[in-house]
Amino acid sequence: MKNTSIAKDRLGKWRKAKDTAANITITGGGLAVLGAILLIFFYLLYEILPLFQSAKLELAERYEIVQTGESKSAETLYLGMEEQAEIATRLDGSGHITFFRTSTGEIVDSKQLPVGEGVDSFGLNSEQQPLMALAGGAGVLLAQPNYKISYPNDQRLITPVVDYPYGEALIDIGIPESSGGLIDTIAVRDGEEELVLIGKVDNALYGMRFIKEEDFLTEETVLIEEQLALPIIDIDINWIAIGSDQQWLYLVSKDGSFRIINLVTAEIIDRGRLLDTGTVTDFRFLLGGISLLVANDQGEIVQWFMVREDGKPPRLQKIRSFSSSDAAVTKLVVEHRRKGFIALSAESALAIFHTTSSRLLLEKTVAEDNRKIATLAISPRANALLTLDDAGGYSFWSLENQHPEISWSSLWEKIWYESYPEPDFIWQSSASDNDFEEKYSFTPLAFGTLKAAFYAMLIAAPLAVCGAIYTAYFMTPGIRRKVKPLIELMEALPTVILGFLAGLWLAPFFERNLAGVFAIFILLPFGVLLFGFLWSRLPKPIRLRVPDGWHAILLIPVVIAIVSGCVAASGLLELWFFGGDMRAWLTYDLGVSYDQRNAMVVGVAMGFAVIPTIFSIAEDAIFSVPKSLSYGSLALGATPWQTLVGVVIPTASPGIFSALMIGMGRAVGETMIVLMATGNTPVMDVNIFEGMRTLAANIAVEIGETEVDSSHFRILFLAAFVLFLFTFVVNTAAEIVRQRLRKKYGSL
Template identity: 60%
Template sequence: MSQSEVRATASAYRKWRQIKDGIATTTITAGGISVLFAILLIFFYLLYEIMPLFQSASIKADSQFKTTTPATALYLAMEEQAEVGFRLARDGEAAFFQLSDGALLSASQLPLGGAEILSFALESEESRLFALGLTDGNVLIAKHDYRSSYPNDKRVITPELRFPYGDKAFLLSEGRALEQVAISDSDDALLIIAVSNGNLLGRRWVKEEDFLSEEVTLSEEDVLLPSLDIVPSKVLIGPGQQWLYVLAADGGFRLIDLKKQTITDRGYLFDNGKLSQARFLLGGISLLVASDHGSIGQWFVVRDKERDSGYKLQAVRDFDIPNGGVAAIATEHRRKGFASINSAGQLDLFYTTSHRGLLRKDLDIGQVSMMAISPRADKLLVENVDGGLASFTLHNEHPELSWSALWSKVWYESYPEPDYVWQSSASSNDFEAKYSFAPLAFGTLKAAFYAMLIAAPLAICGAIYTAYFMAPALRKKTKPLIELMEALPTVILGFLAGLWLAPFIEKNLPAVFSLFLLLPVGILLFAWLWSQLPATVRRYIPDGWHPVLLVPIVLAVVIGCVEMSAPLERLFFDGDMRAWLTNDIGVSFDQRNALVVGIAMGFAVIPTIFSIAEDAIFSVPKHLSYGSLALGATPWQSLVGVVMPTASPGIFSALMIGMGRAVGETMIVLMATGNTPIMDANIFEGMRTLAANIAVEIGETEVDSSHYRVLFLAAFVLFMFTFVVNTIAETVRQRLRMRYGNL
C-alpha cells in the first residue's frame, strides 16, 4: 500500500472516529438533558397538584331578594344542591324558596296551638332536626327534608316539612314558658332540656323497637338535673347525650355530666363582654362561643389531669373579629370550618384545625341578622334586619392545611393536649382529618437511621477488606456475589422480614441481644487464637484468604446463640423477655419494629454501599500505597493515611446513595412495620415513612381532594429532601476530591 493510500485510509478513519465521537457526545448530552427535563417535569407536576392547597378562599355575589314575611328569622338553611332555601320565622311560618330568585315554592304555618315561639334549637346540621320552645311549656319538633326526582332527565327538588315524632308538641312544663331549649336525638333516646324561670327542665324518651314490626315506641322518663347558680342564656347537649353546656350572658359556664347528674366544671368563656353566639362545630364536640367584643373561642371537653376521673371544658383556639361583635355564626356541615359575620356585614371565614383565617370580605348588605352555609360549603345565604336575603358563591376547597398544621403540634378534638398526629380517614362522618407530616418525616429518618446503622459499618468495612486485603482470586468471587444481592426484589425482602424475621426476632430476643455481643467477641477470640498458632500452620492459609476461616465461626456463634435463647430467657427473664422489657424496663415492644426494618433494609442497602465504596478503594493508584509501604509504613498505616483519604469522595458518595435508597424505600417498610405514624425513637416500635404512607393511601383517596393533594405534598417533601441531601453530598464530595486529589 502506497503512502498516499495510507494517508487516505488514516484520514477516513479519523473522520469516521470523529463522526462516532459526535454521535456519542450528542446521544449522551441528549440523554442527560432528558433526565434533567424529566426531573423538572416531576417537580413542576408535583407543584401543580399541591398549589391548590394554599389558595385563598373567594366569594362572589349571586342574587338578592326580599322575604315573604315581615317576621324575623329564627333559622336559615339550604339543601344539598344549594338550589332550595328554607326559612323559619319567629311567627311560625316555614317557607321554602328558590335561591336563584327568591321565588316561593311552599309555605306552611307550624301547629303552635295558639302559643308563641320563645326559643329555638337545632339538633345538628346533618340531621336538620330542630326544636321550638313555646310559651305554654311545650316543645315542637320538626325537620326540613328534600326529595330529588328526575322527570324528563331534569332534576326537580321537592321540599317538605316533616314531623318525625308527630305534629303534636311534647309537654315539658305545663304553663311555664321555655326560655331556652336544647335537643339531642340518637338511636337510643330523644333528649330535650329546657330553661324555664332560670331552672333546668329535662325529659328523655327512650326508644324501643319491636323485633317483628320494627315499630318504634317512646318511653318517657324525667332527667334529674342539678340546681344552677347562674342564669342560663344558652343550653346545648353534647354528643352521646353525656354533656350539657349551660352558658350565661356574662360568659359564665357550667359543664354538667348528664350521666352522673353533677356539675363537672365551671368558669368563664371570656374575660369581658357578653355572650352573643354559641354553636357546635361538626360532630358536636367543639363549642364555638362569640362575645360582643369581637372574639370567637373554640372549646371542648378534655380529661382533667389534676383529677383522675374528672373532665373540664378547655379553651383551645381564639379567632379575632375586628370592627364590632359577631351577629351570626354558621358552621360547615362536613368540615371543621365556620363563617362569622358582624353587624356591619363583614364576613370572616375560618378553619379551626389549621387555625387559618381564610377570607375577610365586606358583603355590603346592611345590618345582618341571620346566615347559613350550604351542606357542600359552596353557597352562603345571608339575611339582614330589613328582611333582605342575599346568596353568595363560595370557593374554599382546601382549608384544612397550613404550615403549622403540617409541622407543628395541633390540639385535636378529644385529645388531652396538642400532638403530632397523622390520621387521614375514619369510619365516622364527623371525623376530623389530621395531616401532620412530623410523624411521617420522623419515621422516614428513623428507618433510614437504623438501616444505615446496620448497613454502613458492614458495607464499608467489607469494602475495605475486599479491595485492599483480600486475595484477588477470592475477590473475584466475593464482589459479584454481594452485588448480586442488589438484584433481589425489595418486596421479597419485605415479605421475608414481615412473615419470618419479625416473628423469629420476637421469639428469640435473647439470641438477638447475645448475638450482637458475642459475635464480635467470637471473631476477635478466633483471631487471637489464630495468631498464637505456629507460623508453619498459619502458612497453609495464603494471605487474603483468612475470611473463609471465619464463615464456620460466624455460623457456630449464630447457631449457639439461637440454641441458648430459650434457656437464657427462662434463667434471666422468667421465660418472657418481651414482657420483661415492657413491664420492668418500660420499653414497649411491637413485633414489626425498627430493628426488623433496619436488618431487612440494611440487607438491601449493603450491596449499593459496598459496590461503590469497594470500587473507590480499589481504584486508588497502587503506586500511592506501594510508596507508603516503601517508606516504612505498615499496611494498616498505608490504608488509613493514604488509601482512605484518596478514596473518601467515593466512600462518601456510597454512603449518601445508600442513605437515599433507605429514605426512599417503600416495600420493606410497608411490609416489615406496623405502619403506625408515631414519634418514638424506640428501636422496638414501628413507624410509618413518607414513601410507605403514599403507597398505602394513594389508592384510597378521592381525586383532587385535600387528602389526595396532601399525599402529593408528601411526595414533594420527599423529593426535596432527597434533592437537598444529594446537593450537600455532592458539595462535600467535590471538596474531598479537591483536598485529597493531589496525593
C-alpha cells in the same frame, strides 16, 4: 501513500462522527434526565399549590321575597340550604316555613307549622341533621325540613317537605302547670337510641329523655319517657346546648359564666368563665357536637371542648382563639362536613375560619346600601352562602374553599385535637364517621422515615464499608472476582421479597429468639476478634499454610457457629437473665413496649437491601486508588494498615461518602420493606421495638384509597414533594462535601 492517506482521513472522519454522536447522545440523555426531574418537580407543585390557596367569595344574585302576614316582620329563626344549594329554607318566629329557590327567590312551597300562636324559643339538633325544636306554650314541636329528589323527563326535581319524626303534637318536657311561664330557651339532641329535650322557664331547667324502642309487632319506634332531674343553677342561663353523646349539658350566660352538668348523675362537674373580657354574643357547637364556639362583643371567637386526663374528672378546656376584627361577632355559622365556621360581625363583614389549621381563609364585607346582615346560611357542600339583610334582601354567593384544613401548623406542629388530653403529632386521614377531624401531621411520618433510615444505616454502613475495604485492599484478585459480583447480585433481589420475608419470617423469628438475637449482636464482634487473636498466636508454619487474602474464608465457620450457638441458647439465656420471657421483662420491668414488627426488624431487612449499594460504590472507590500511592507508602516504611488509614481511605473518601449518601437515599425512599415489616403505625417513639410509618410507605398505603383532588389526595403529593426536597438537599450537601474531600485529598 495516497490510498493510505485517504484511508486515514476516512478513519478520522468516522471517529469524529462517532465522537460527535456519542457526545450528542450523552448530552441529550443528561438533559432528558434533568428535564424529567424538573417535570416531576413542577407536577408535584401543580398538585399541592391549591392546598394553600385562600377562599374566594363571589356574588351570584341579589333579590327580595315578597311575604305577607306575620311572616313579613317576624324574626328569622332558621335559614338553611339543601345539598345542591338550589332550594333554601326559612323559618320565622310565627312558625311559618318557606322554601324558595336560591338563584331567583321564587317561592317553591310555604306552610304554617302547628305551633299554636307562635314560637317562644327555637333549638336545632345540628346543621347535619336539622331537626328543629319549636317551643310553643309548655310543649315542644319537632320538625325537620327534607328534600325529595326525583328525575321526571331526566330533569332533576327537588321537592321540599316538612317531616314530623315524632308526630305533629307538642311534646311535654315535664314543665309543671304551676310554673306559669313560657319556654324561653330550648335545646334538642337526637341520637340513634335516645332523644333529649331540655328547656328553661324563668331560669329553671326542665328536661325529658326519650328512650327509643322498637315495637315487636308493628316495628314502629316507641318513645319511653324519662324525666331528667336537673339541679338548680346559680347563673343566668342564656344558651343551652347538649353534647353529641347526650352526656354533657352546657349552660352559658351572657357574661361568659358556664356550668356543665352530667346528665347521667345530674351533677355539676365543671364551672368557670368562657371569656376573660366582654360579653357572649353567640354560642354553638362545631361539627360533631364536641367543640364549643363562643363569640364575644370584641370580635373574638374561642374554641373549647371537654378534656379527660388520667385520674382527673373531665373539664372544659380552652383550645384556641380566632379574631378578624374588633367589631362584635353577631352570628356564628358552622360548616356541615368540616371543622370550619363563619363569623359575621356587626359591621356585616364575614370571616371564614378553620379550627384545626387555625387559618383565617377569607374576610369580606357582604352588605350594600348601608344594610346590615341579619343572618346567613352555608350549603352542606360549603360551596355557597345565602345572606339575609335587615331590609329583607337576600344575597346568594358562590364560595370556593376546597382545602381549609391545611396549614404549616397542622402539618408540622402539635395540634390539640378533639377528645385528646393534650396537643400531639397525629396522622389519621380517615375514620368511620362523618364528624371526623382530619389529622394530617407530617411530623410522625418524617420521624418514622428517619428512624427507619437510621437503623438501616446503623447496620448497613459499617458492614458495607468494612467489607468494601477488605475486598478492595486485602482480598486476593481471584476471590475478589467472585465475592464482588455475588454481593452486587444481592441488589437485584426485589425489595417486596425482602419485605415479605422480614414480615412473615424474620419478625416472628426475632420474637421467639429475642435473647439469642441480642447475644449475636454482642458476641459476634468479640468472637471474630478472639478468633483473630488466637490465629495470631498459632505457630507460624500453620499460619503460612493459608495464602494472603484467604483469611476471611476462615471466619465463615466461626460466624456460623456463633450465630447457631446464640439461637440454640436463646431459651437458656432468657431463663437465666430474664425470668424465662425477655419480652415480658422488657414490658413490665423496663416499661418498654414490644411490637413484633418493629424498627429492629426493619433495620436488618433494609440493611440487607442497602448493603450492596454502599458496598459496590465504596469498593470501586477504594480499588480505584492508584497503586503507586500504596506502593510509595509501603516503600517509605509504612505498614499496610498505616497505608490504608493514611493514604487509601483519605483518597477514596469522596467515593465512600457518596456511597453512604446514596445508601441513605435508598433507605429513606424504601417502601415495600417498611410497609410489610413494621406495624405501619404513625407513632413517634425512639424505641427500637416499636414500629413506625414512613412517608414513602404512607403514600403507597393511602394513594389508592383517596378521592382524586381531595385534600387527602393532594397531601399525599405534598408528602412526595417533601421526600423529593429531602433527597435534593441530601444529595446537594453530599456533593459539596464530596468536592471538598476531593480537593483536600486529591493531591495525595
